[in-house]
Amino acid sequence: xxxxxxxxxxxxxxxxxxxxxxxxxxxxxxxxxxxxxxxxxxxxxxxxxxxxxxxxxxxxxxxxxxxxxxxxxxxxxxxxxxxxxxxxxxxxxxxxxxxxxxxxx
Amino acid sequence: xxxxxxxxxxxxxxxxxxxxxxxxxxxxxxxxxxxxxxxxxxxxxxxxxxxxxxxxxxxxxxxxxxxxxxxxxxxxxxxxxxxxxxxxxxxxxxxxxxxxxxxxxxxxxxxxxxxxxxxxxxxxxxxxxxxxxxxxxxxxxxxxxxxxxxxxxxxxxxxxxxxxxxxxxxxxxxxxxxxxxxxxxxxxxxxxxxxxxxxxxxxxxxxxxxxxxxxxxxxxxxxxxxxxxxxxxxxxxxxxxxxxxxxxxxxxxxxxxxxxxxxxxxxxxxxxxxxxxxxxxxxxxxxxxxxxxxxxxxxxxxxxxxxxxxxxxxxxxxxxxxxxxxxxxxxxxxxxxxxxxxxxxxxxxxxxxxxxxxxxxxxxxxxxxxxxxxxxxxxxxxxxxxxxxxxxxxxxxxxxxxxxxxxxxxxxxxxxxxxxxxxxxxxxxxxxxxxxxxxxxxxxxxxxxxxxxxxxxx
Numbered sequence: 001x002x003x004x005x006x007x008x009x010x011x012x013x014x015x016x017x018x019x020x021x022x023x024x025x026x027x028x029x030x031x032x033x034x035x036x037x038x039x040x041x042x043x044x045x046x047x048x049x050x051x052x053x054x055x056x057x058x059x060x061x062x063x064x065x066x067x068x069x070x071x072x073x074x075x076x077x078x079x080x081x082x083x084x085x086x087x088x089x090x091x092x093x094x095x096x097x098x099x100x101x102x103x104x105x
Numbered sequence: 106x107x108x109x110x111x112x113x114x115x116x117x118x119x120x121x122x123x124x125x126x127x128x129x130x131x132x133x134x135x136x137x138x139x140x141x142x143x144x145x146x147x148x149x150x151x152x153x154x155x156x157x158x159x160x161x162x163x164x165x166x167x168x169x170x171x172x173x174x175x176x177x178x179x180x181x182x183x184x185x186x187x188x189x190x191x192x193x194x195x196x197x198x199x200x201x202x203x204x205x206x207x208x209x210x211x212x213x214x215x216x217x218x219x220x221x222x223x224x225x226x227x228x229x230x231x232x233x234x235x236x237x238x239x240x241x242x243x244x245x246x247x248x249x250x251x252x253x254x255x256x257x258x259x260x261x262x263x264x265x266x267x268x269x270x271x272x273x274x275x276x277x278x279x280x281x282x283x284x285x286x287x288x289x290x291x292x293x294x295x296x297x298x299x300x301x302x303x304x305x306x307x308x309x310x311x312x313x314x315x316x317x318x319x320x321x322x323x324x325x326x327x328x329x330x331x332x333x334x335x336x337x338x339x340x341x342x343x344x345x346x347x348x349x350x351x352x353x354x355x356x357x358x359x360x361x362x363x364x365x366x367x368x369x370x371x372x373x374x375x376x377x378x379x380x381x382x383x384x385x386x387x388x389x390x391x392x393x394x395x396x397x398x399x400x401x402x403x404x405x406x407x408x409x410x411x412x413x414x415x416x417x418x419x420x421x422x423x424x425x426x427x428x429x430x431x432x433x434x435x436x437x438x439x440x441x442x443x444x445x446x447x448x449x450x451x452x453x454x455x456x457x458x459x460x461x462x463x464x465x466x467x468x469x470x471x472x473x474x475x476x477x478x479x480x481x482x483x484x485x486x487x488x489x490x491x492x493x494x495x496x497x498x499x500x501x502x503x504x505x506x507x508x509x510x511x512x513x514x515x516x517x518x519x520x521x522x523x524x525x526x527x528x529x530x531x532x533x534x535x536x537x538x539x540x541x542x543x544x545x546x547x548x549x550x551x552x553x554x555x556x557x558x559x560x561x562x563x
Contacts, residue, residue, distance in 0.1 A: 001426040002256065003168070004427060014276065014335055014337075015218070016219070016220075016221035016332075018306045018339060019221070019331075019332055019335065019337070021329060022341060023213050023332075023340050023341075023343075023344050024240055024330075024344075025183070025347075026119075026340065026341040026344035026345060027344045027345075027348045028348075029123060029344075029345065029348075030126075030344055030345040030346075030347070030348025030349060030488055031247060031348045031351075031352065033123065033126050033127050033130070033345075034126065034345075034349045034352045034353075035143070035352060035551070036127075036130045036347055037126075037129050037130050038130070038132075039298065039356070039445060039451065039455070039470055040132065040443075040452060040455040040468050040471075041129050041135060041448060041452060041453035041455075041463050042130060042137065042353060042356070042450075042452030043187055043191070043451060043452035043453055043455065043456045044129065044139070044452070044453075044456070045126075045129055045317060045349060045451075045452070046191045046316070046349075046350075046353065046450065046451065046452075047190070047194065048125070048128075048138075048142060048196060048315070048317065048544070049130060049186070049320060049324065049345070049349045049350070050145075050191060050194035050195060050320070050323070050346075051142065051143070051146070051194075052122050052125075052126075052142060052324075052342050052345060052346055053323045053324045053326075053327045053342065054198060054201070055118075055122075055146065055338060055342040055343070055417070056198065056201045056202050056205055056326075056327050056330050056334070056339065056400060057146075057150060057201070057340060058149050058150060058153040058338070059205040059209070059330055059333075059334050059336065060152075060167070060201055060204070060431055060525065061150065061153050061154060061159065061164055061207050061485075062153065062159065062334075063166055063204070063209065063212075063361075064163040064164045064206040065157060065159030065163060065164045065309075066159070066160075066212065066336040067159070067160045068309050069208070069212045070212075071146070072213050073208045073211060074160075074163045074197055075163070075168070075278055076204050076207065076208050076431040077204070077205075077208050078163040078164070078165060078166055078167040079167070079198075079200075079204055079491055080169060080175070080201045080204035080208070081163070081164060081165040081166075081167025081201075082166075082170040082171040082206070083171065083197040083198075083200045083201040084168070084171065084197070084198070084201035085167060085168050085175060086171045086173020086174050086175040086178065086194070086197050086549070087175070087194050087197050087198050088146055088171075088175065089172045089175030089176055089179070089254070090142040090175030090176070090194060091177045091179075091191070091194055091343055092139060092142065092173070092191060093148070093175065093176060093179035093180070093270060094178070094179035094182065094187075095139045096140070096143075097375060098184070098187070098456055098459070099132070099135045099136045099139055099198050100134040100136065100182075101456070101459040101460050102125070102135065102459045102465045103459070103462065103464055104132075104133075104322055104361055104464055104465070105464040105466055105467075
């Protein structure tokens with residue numbers, strides 16, 4: 001039992017096949033939803049998806065803040081944090097600004 | 106591998122991104138959707154920062170620089186500049202991805218690292234690099250920097266193919282020798298060159314397709330980074346964005362009746378059989394004046410306005426909105442017919458019209474507006490050309506043959522507001538301008554519409 005728990009908590013990485021499954025299914029979820037978005041909102045869709053692809057930020061945070069890395073790698077991590085944050089902050093804000101303009105009669 | 110609690114929060118964040126995108130299926134729910142997405146992002150970042158013993162110095166520096174730059178871009182960019190801003194953001198997404206993968210490889214990977222992580226790292230370097238410089242070139246083209254049109258790479262297809270093959274070769278080396286990060290950074294370097302040479306020869310009017318494709322790449326790069334880090338929220342989000350870019354790409358290509366390969370590697374307007382010359386086609390062009398157009402509009406019951414990139418260039422959306430109001434006061438029904446590839450990015454015209462307070466119900470898609478044009482008294486074409494060229498329907502030899510167009514020529518009268526008879530991107534004359542029911546009003550879009558309003562009010 002104890003060994004089982006140990007194996008469970010220190011297991012290195014999920015199997016590649018599992019990750020690929022998640023990836024493929026997520027693409028289909030994306031295709032299903034995106035086809036329903038009207039052309040009127042295609043520009044906000046692009047800026048909004050820019051913001052979502054800024055999710056790389058969570059990888060960048062670890063790269064910039066890993067205490068074991070040399071400072072050069074932290075610097076690159078910092079650059080990644082900056083770029084991804086531009087995407088996240090710029091993307092969500094500009095989408096918000098645009099969507100606020102779409103009004104009914 | 107993140108702990109279970111952290112993974113749960115990542116899952117919640119991924120669900121919030123899906124819900125956020127679903128909100129975009131209607132303008133009414135879109136603002137809320139965007140906020141849900143932003144909240145998901147905040148959750149994911151917070152739990153990442155709270156988790157392990159991170160040092161915050163570099164993190165805070167990066168966050169500050171990014172937040173200030175991003176906030177400034179979001180509020181300083183005019184609506185006409187949205188294509189440029191999206192191009193930049195695509196590029197930054199790609200850049201962030203390959204940096205994260207590169208740091209991960211250089212600091213943590215070794216011979217014991219799994220094959221999937223190593224393949225994903227190489228893929229992130231390749232896709233991220235191409236996305237970064239490809240987007241920067243697209244940005245420069247959208248800003249109309251002339252040097253981007255002058256640069257010609259000899260035997261471009263061969264050069265691109267060679268670069269790609271060398272990158273793939275380097276990927277094999279990187280996968281075999283993970284302790285040598287130099288292979289990875291060489292892949293990045295060459296992909297940066299490849300990104301430039303892929304996009305540099307593509308014309309300005311094809312940028313909607315290119316931006317959509319790079320949007321997709323930035324998502325795929327994020328997903329690849331997810332495989333590098335075995336992080337599911339990155340994989341899911343990247344897949345969503347990748348799918349979104351692909352769909353937009355398809356919408357744009359269908360809007361031009363061209364294949365993606367033709368947009369990326371072909372050159373429209375070059376060669377092909379010569380059609381009738383511009384002089385022949387334009388022999389019967391009739392010119393009109395703002396006063397005459399005002400008279401026409403005054404007696405019309407239904408008006409359709411078809412905007413194109415020219416409206417963005419002359420910033421005419423606000424006067425168009427004024428014209429709409431003036432006409433509505435006179436019981437004239439006004440609607441907008443928007444071609445999928447009008448402007449420089451998907452939905453570009455809609456955002457400009459929305460900025461000028463035109464309600465979204467009046468913005469009609471091509472398929473919706475076309476059946477109504479026979480009952481339309483006046484169709485106003487404002488800064489559009491190829492998307493209303495009837496040759497697309499009639500001449501199977503012309504470069505835009507088969508491209509769906511907005512059938513303005515079926516309206517009772519067509520008023521074309523344009524600076525001159527110069528051809529559009531397809532570089533062919535437009536017989537619409539010389540049609541019996543067409544009147545040309547030469548001039549800057551904004552000025553011309555303003556003069557029509559003035560004449561209407563008199």
